[in-house]
Amino acid sequence: MLITVDSSSAQPLADQVANSVRAALAGGQAAPGDRLPSARNVAATLGINLHTVLRGYQQLRDEGLVELRRGRTAVITGTADQVRLQLTAAAEEFARAALHAGATDEEALDAARQALANLRE
Template identity: 85%
Template structure:
Protein backbone atom coordinates (compact mmCIF):
# COMPACT_ATOMS: atom_id res chain seq x y z
CA UNK A 1 0.00 0.00 0.00
CA UNK A 2 1.28 3.39 -0.98
CA UNK A 3 0.97 6.08 1.68
CA UNK A 4 1.65 9.60 0.49
CA UNK A 5 1.51 13.07 2.00
CA UNK A 6 1.37 16.56 0.54
CA UNK A 7 3.76 18.86 2.37
CA UNK A 8 2.08 21.93 0.86
CA UNK A 9 -1.30 20.98 2.33
CA UNK A 10 -2.65 22.65 5.45
CA UNK A 11 -3.93 19.25 6.59
CA UNK A 12 -1.75 17.76 9.37
CA UNK A 13 0.57 15.00 8.18
CA UNK A 14 -0.90 12.44 10.61
CA UNK A 15 -4.36 13.11 9.15
CA UNK A 16 -2.94 12.66 5.65
CA UNK A 17 -1.41 9.30 6.63
CA UNK A 18 -4.76 8.13 8.01
CA UNK A 19 -6.56 9.52 4.97
CA UNK A 20 -4.30 7.61 2.59
CA UNK A 21 -5.19 4.35 4.34
CA UNK A 22 -8.92 5.23 4.34
CA UNK A 23 -8.71 5.97 0.62
CA UNK A 24 -7.01 2.62 -0.03
CA UNK A 25 -9.77 0.85 1.92
CA UNK A 26 -12.54 2.75 0.16
CA UNK A 27 -10.95 2.16 -3.23
CA UNK A 28 -10.50 -1.56 -2.61
CA UNK A 29 -6.71 -1.57 -2.90
CA UNK A 30 -6.51 -2.63 0.75
CA UNK A 31 -8.83 -4.80 2.77
CA UNK A 32 -9.37 -6.63 6.03
CA UNK A 33 -6.35 -8.64 7.13
CA UNK A 34 -3.86 -6.59 5.11
CA UNK A 35 -0.84 -5.34 7.01
CA UNK A 36 0.04 -1.68 6.84
CA UNK A 37 3.67 -0.79 6.22
CA UNK A 38 5.59 -0.38 9.44
CA UNK A 39 5.40 3.11 10.89
CA UNK A 40 9.18 3.26 10.86
CA UNK A 41 9.28 2.40 7.14
CA UNK A 42 6.58 4.96 6.27
CA UNK A 43 8.36 7.65 8.28
CA UNK A 44 11.70 6.94 6.61
CA UNK A 45 10.20 6.77 3.11
CA UNK A 46 8.23 10.00 3.48
CA UNK A 47 10.84 11.82 5.52
CA UNK A 48 8.48 12.53 8.42
CA UNK A 49 8.60 11.84 12.14
CA UNK A 50 7.82 8.31 13.33
CA UNK A 51 5.36 9.67 15.92
CA UNK A 52 3.45 11.47 13.16
CA UNK A 53 2.86 8.16 11.38
CA UNK A 54 1.92 6.50 14.67
CA UNK A 55 -0.64 9.26 15.33
CA UNK A 56 -2.19 8.54 11.92
CA UNK A 57 -2.28 4.83 12.67
CA UNK A 58 -3.80 5.53 16.10
CA UNK A 59 -6.58 7.57 14.45
CA UNK A 60 -7.39 4.52 12.35
CA UNK A 61 -7.33 2.33 15.45
CA UNK A 62 -9.69 4.70 17.26
CA UNK A 63 -12.06 4.51 14.27
CA UNK A 64 -11.99 0.70 14.44
CA UNK A 65 -10.33 0.38 11.04
CA UNK A 66 -6.95 -0.92 12.18
CA UNK A 67 -5.75 -3.20 14.94
CA UNK A 68 -2.37 -2.26 16.39
CA UNK A 69 -0.59 -5.34 17.58
CA UNK A 70 2.44 -5.89 19.73
CA UNK A 71 5.59 -4.72 18.01
CA UNK A 72 3.61 -1.91 16.35
CA UNK A 73 2.25 -4.13 13.59
CA UNK A 74 -0.87 -2.55 12.12
CA UNK A 75 -3.46 -4.80 10.47
CA UNK A 76 -6.66 -3.68 8.81
CA UNK A 77 -9.58 -4.75 10.93
CA UNK A 78 -12.05 -7.31 9.68
CA UNK A 79 -14.86 -5.05 10.84
CA UNK A 80 -14.01 -2.09 8.58
CA UNK A 81 -17.33 -0.59 7.50
CA UNK A 82 -17.19 -0.14 3.72
CA UNK A 83 -20.07 2.35 3.53
CA UNK A 84 -18.48 4.58 6.15
CA UNK A 85 -15.14 4.35 4.37
CA UNK A 86 -16.62 5.33 1.02
CA UNK A 87 -18.45 8.21 2.65
CA UNK A 88 -15.29 9.39 4.42
CA UNK A 89 -13.30 9.19 1.18
CA UNK A 90 -15.98 11.11 -0.74
CA UNK A 91 -16.13 13.74 2.01
CA UNK A 92 -12.36 14.12 1.93
CA UNK A 93 -12.40 14.60 -1.85
CA UNK A 94 -15.19 17.16 -1.49
CA UNK A 95 -13.23 19.00 1.19
CA UNK A 96 -10.13 19.10 -1.02
CA UNK A 97 -12.16 20.43 -3.95
CA UNK A 98 -13.77 23.06 -1.74
CA UNK A 99 -10.36 24.19 -0.47
CA UNK A 100 -8.94 24.35 -3.98
CA UNK A 101 -11.94 26.45 -5.05
CA UNK A 102 -11.26 28.85 -2.17
CA UNK A 103 -14.51 28.10 -0.33
CA UNK A 104 -14.75 28.78 3.39
CA UNK A 105 -15.86 26.00 5.74
CA UNK A 106 -19.28 27.61 5.96
CA UNK A 107 -19.62 27.84 2.17
CA UNK A 108 -18.54 24.22 1.73
CA UNK A 109 -20.95 22.98 4.38
CA UNK A 110 -23.79 25.02 2.86
CA UNK A 111 -23.05 23.50 -0.55
CA UNK A 112 -23.06 19.98 0.91
CA UNK A 113 -26.34 20.62 2.74
CA UNK A 114 -27.90 21.99 -0.44
CA UNK A 115 -26.75 18.97 -2.45
CA UNK A 116 -28.22 16.60 0.15
CA UNK A 117 -31.44 18.60 0.20
CA UNK A 118 -31.66 18.50 -3.62
CA UNK A 119 -31.29 14.71 -3.59
CA UNK A 120 -34.18 14.42 -1.13
CA UNK A 121 -36.58 16.12 -3.53
Protein backbone atom coordinates (compact mmCIF):
# COMPACT_ATOMS: atom_id res chain seq x y z
CA MET A 1 0.00 0.00 0.00
CA LEU A 2 1.58 3.23 -1.19
CA ILE A 3 0.45 6.38 0.58
CA THR A 4 1.66 9.71 -0.69
CA VAL A 5 1.01 13.34 0.16
CA ASP A 6 2.39 16.50 -1.34
CA SER A 7 2.43 19.58 0.84
CA SER A 8 2.69 21.81 -2.21
CA SER A 9 -0.62 20.50 -3.57
CA ALA A 10 -3.82 22.51 -3.15
CA GLN A 11 -5.69 19.31 -2.32
CA PRO A 12 -6.31 18.75 1.43
CA LEU A 13 -3.94 16.21 2.97
CA ALA A 14 -6.82 14.01 4.19
CA ASP A 15 -8.10 13.77 0.62
CA GLN A 16 -4.62 12.87 -0.58
CA VAL A 17 -4.42 10.04 1.95
CA ALA A 18 -7.83 8.73 0.86
CA ASN A 19 -6.87 9.06 -2.81
CA SER A 20 -3.77 6.95 -2.25
CA VAL A 21 -5.91 4.09 -1.00
CA ARG A 22 -8.44 4.54 -3.82
CA ALA A 23 -5.61 4.45 -6.36
CA ALA A 24 -4.27 1.24 -4.84
CA LEU A 25 -7.74 -0.31 -5.09
CA ALA A 26 -8.20 0.91 -8.64
CA GLY A 27 -4.82 -0.44 -9.69
CA GLY A 28 -5.42 -3.81 -8.06
CA GLN A 29 -2.52 -3.38 -5.61
CA ALA A 30 -4.97 -3.58 -2.70
CA ALA A 31 -7.84 -6.00 -2.21
CA PRO A 32 -10.52 -6.73 0.40
CA GLY A 33 -8.92 -8.15 3.53
CA ASP A 34 -5.73 -6.10 3.20
CA ARG A 35 -4.79 -3.96 6.17
CA LEU A 36 -4.06 -0.29 5.86
CA PRO A 37 -1.11 0.98 7.88
CA SER A 38 -2.20 2.30 11.24
CA ALA A 39 -3.23 5.94 11.26
CA ARG A 40 -0.63 6.65 13.92
CA ASN A 41 2.12 5.15 11.77
CA VAL A 42 1.03 7.09 8.68
CA ALA A 43 0.88 10.33 10.65
CA ALA A 44 4.30 9.84 12.21
CA THR A 45 5.98 8.71 9.01
CA LEU A 46 4.55 11.39 6.73
CA GLY A 47 4.77 14.12 9.36
CA ILE A 48 1.08 14.99 9.31
CA ASN A 49 -1.57 15.23 11.99
CA LEU A 50 -3.14 11.99 13.25
CA HIS A 51 -6.62 13.48 12.86
CA THR A 52 -5.86 14.35 9.25
CA VAL A 53 -5.11 10.70 8.53
CA LEU A 54 -8.21 9.59 10.41
CA ARG A 55 -10.31 12.01 8.34
CA GLY A 56 -8.93 10.39 5.20
CA TYR A 57 -9.71 6.92 6.54
CA GLN A 58 -13.20 8.05 7.56
CA GLN A 59 -13.86 9.18 3.98
CA LEU A 60 -13.03 5.67 2.85
CA ARG A 61 -15.24 4.19 5.57
CA ASP A 62 -18.14 6.41 4.48
CA GLU A 63 -17.67 5.13 0.94
CA GLY A 64 -17.82 1.55 2.22
CA LEU A 65 -14.26 0.82 1.19
CA VAL A 66 -12.69 0.21 4.59
CA GLU A 67 -13.74 -0.86 8.05
CA LEU A 68 -12.20 1.02 10.94
CA ARG A 69 -11.42 -1.16 13.93
CA ARG A 70 -10.38 -0.55 17.47
CA GLY A 71 -6.80 0.61 17.84
CA ARG A 72 -7.13 2.78 14.74
CA THR A 73 -6.45 -0.06 12.32
CA ALA A 74 -8.32 -0.14 9.05
CA VAL A 75 -9.07 -3.10 6.81
CA ILE A 76 -10.24 -2.94 3.23
CA THR A 77 -13.68 -4.44 3.00
CA GLY A 78 -15.31 -2.83 0.02
CA THR A 79 -15.69 -4.39 -3.37
CA ALA A 80 -14.99 -1.10 -4.98
CA ASP A 81 -16.28 -0.21 -8.40
CA GLN A 82 -12.99 -0.62 -10.25
CA VAL A 83 -14.04 1.38 -13.29
CA ARG A 84 -15.27 4.30 -11.19
CA LEU A 85 -12.14 4.26 -9.09
CA GLN A 86 -9.87 4.11 -12.11
CA LEU A 87 -11.78 6.98 -13.68
CA THR A 88 -11.51 9.02 -10.49
CA ALA A 89 -7.80 8.39 -10.21
CA ALA A 90 -7.20 9.25 -13.87
CA ALA A 91 -9.34 12.39 -13.60
CA GLU A 92 -7.39 13.53 -10.58
CA GLU A 93 -4.14 12.95 -12.40
CA PHE A 94 -5.45 14.95 -15.35
CA ALA A 95 -6.72 17.74 -13.09
CA ARG A 96 -3.33 17.95 -11.39
CA ALA A 97 -1.59 18.25 -14.77
CA ALA A 98 -4.07 20.91 -15.90
CA LEU A 99 -3.54 22.95 -12.74
CA HIS A 100 0.20 22.57 -13.08
CA ALA A 101 0.01 23.86 -16.67
CA GLY A 102 -2.07 26.84 -15.54
CA ALA A 103 -5.12 25.90 -17.64
CA THR A 104 -8.56 27.28 -16.79
CA ASP A 105 -11.45 24.91 -16.04
CA GLU A 106 -12.87 25.49 -19.51
CA GLU A 107 -9.55 24.84 -21.21
CA ALA A 108 -9.06 21.66 -19.22
CA LEU A 109 -12.57 20.36 -19.95
CA ASP A 110 -12.20 21.24 -23.66
CA ALA A 111 -8.95 19.30 -23.77
CA ALA A 112 -10.59 16.30 -22.14
CA ARG A 113 -13.54 16.41 -24.54
CA GLN A 114 -11.17 16.72 -27.50
CA ALA A 115 -9.14 13.73 -26.30
CA LEU A 116 -12.31 11.65 -25.91
CA ALA A 117 -13.49 12.63 -29.37
CA ASN A 118 -10.13 11.78 -30.90
CA LEU A 119 -10.11 8.35 -29.30
CA ARG A 120 -13.67 7.59 -30.42
CA GLU A 121 -12.94 8.47 -34.04
